[in-house]
Amino acid sequence: MSEHTEHHIVSPKIYFAIFGALMVFTAITVAVARLDLAPVWGPLNIIVALTVAVIKATLVILYFMHVRYSSRLTQVIVIAGLFWLVILLVMTMSDYFARRGWPTPLGQV
Amino acid sequence: MSESHASQYGLAHHFSSMEQQREAGTIGMWIFLLTELMFFGGMFLVYAIFRTTYPSGFEQGSHLLSVPLGGLNTVVLIVSSVTMAMAVYSSQVGDRKKLVGYLGVTLVLGLVFLVVKYFEYREKFEHHLFPAMGFYGPDPEHLAVQYHQPVRVFLWIYFAMTGLHALHMIIGAGMLLVLIWMAHKGRFTTSYNSPVEICGLYWHFVDIVWIFLFPLLYLTGYHLTGH
Numbered sequence: 001m002s003e004h005t006e007h008h009i010v011s012p013k014i015y016f017a018i019f020g021a022l023m024v025f026t027a028i029t030v031a032v033a034r035l036d037l038a039p040v041w042g043p044l045n046i047i048v049a050l051t052v053a054v055i056k057a058t059l060v061i062l063y064f065m066h067v068r069y070s071s072r073l074t075q076v077i078v079i080a081g082l083f084w085l086v087i088l089l090v091m092t093m094s095d096y097f098a099r100r101g102w103p104t105p106l107g108q109v
Numbered sequence: 110m111s112e113s114h115a116s117q118y119g120l121a122h123h124f125s126s127m128e129q130q131r132e133a134g135t136i137g138m139w140i141f142l143l144t145e146l147m148f149f150g151g152m153f154l155v156y157a158i159f160r161t162t163y164p165s166g167f168e169q170g171s172h173l174l175s176v177p178l179g180g181l182n183t184v185v186l187i188v189s190s191v192t193m194a195m196a197v198y199s200s201q202v203g204d205r206k207k208l209v210g211y212l213g214v215t216l217v218l219g220l221v222f223l224v225v226k227y228f229e230y231r232e233k234f235e236h237h238l239f240p241a242m243g244f245y246g247p248d249p250e251h252l253a254v255q256y257h258q259p260v261r262v263f264l265w266i267y268f269a270m271t272g273l274h275a276l277h278m279i280i281g282a283g284m285l286l287v288l289i290w291m292a293h294k295g296r297f298t299t300s301y302n303s304p305v306e307i308c309g310l311y312w313h314f315v316d317i318v319w320i321f322l323f324p325l326l327y328l329t330g331y332h333l334t335g336h
Contacts, residue, residue, distance in 0.1 A: 033328035081143035
């Protein structure tokens with residue numbers, strides 16, 4: 001398992017390209033949030049917001065944090081950690097959503 | 110493996126090569142960041158549970174926040190991530206002057222973020238939106254939006270999450286000060302620059318947290334008009 005090549009140096013060109021992409025996605029998320037998409041589909045606003053945020057975070061992780069150029073071991077550790085976060089969020093929320101009478105109507109709080 | 114490394118600058122005695130040392134440092138930092146991920150993850154989970162419970166309360170609460178200031182801070186943090194990445198690049202190519210410069214710009218941007226945050230917080234304090242004095246309203250029948258229980262839950266979460274994030278920014282700023290001092294003293298070389306790279310990972314992580322906080326806290330009620 002020797003894949004130890006020369007340490008990869010990411011060129012500034014890539015950094016500035018990613019910067020441009022992050023700015024564009026920020027503008028998109030602000031512009032879309034101005035619209036009320038609930039009439040189209042209830043959760044559409046939050047879905048768009050989270051999709052854009054996930055794309056931005058992925059760009060930061062892959063390029064600014066060099067994970068795309070890191071060793072396999074580092075990549076596996078990062079993915080395993082993210083998977084653990086997904087377990088935390090999905091399993092807990094699936095428990096809540098499976099409960100009868102939840103969310104509790106406001107008058108009964 | 111057989112080469113003598115006793116004289117290699119920056120190589121700790123328990124590592125056999127610079128490459129191994131760098132890899133160990135990077136992985137160690139990632140393990141730490143994953144514990145941070147679970148730490149913030151718990152708060153995002155709380156956010157998810159209460160947002161599903163009080164959808165309109167969260168929109169009203171979010172509407173109390175300033176999108177221009179939150180957006181400004183988003184841009185400030187993204188730019189600071191680029192300057193941090195450029196600092197790492199400068200250390201890799203051995204440009205000490207640029208390294209100190211980029212670290213300095215990153216520090217200044219981090220402080221700009223905190224100053225903007227200070228003004229946001231101060232404005233919230235003045236309007237009794239902070240979960241303390243006056244938070245529960247002059248009387249129970251008061252109709253102002255922040256006195257509704259779901260909106261107060263939102264504000265609790267807003268202060269807990271942004272406060273924790275701001276604490277990470279302050280720690281990051283302290284870290285940058287040390288790096289600037291070390292870089293100024295010429296401690297980093299093209300083969301020894303792990304501290305810059307590892308602190309960079311931390312800085313980008315804090316940026317990622319904000320990338321999620323901005324839409325979830327500030328933009329959720331952005332489509333509302335008036336109060």
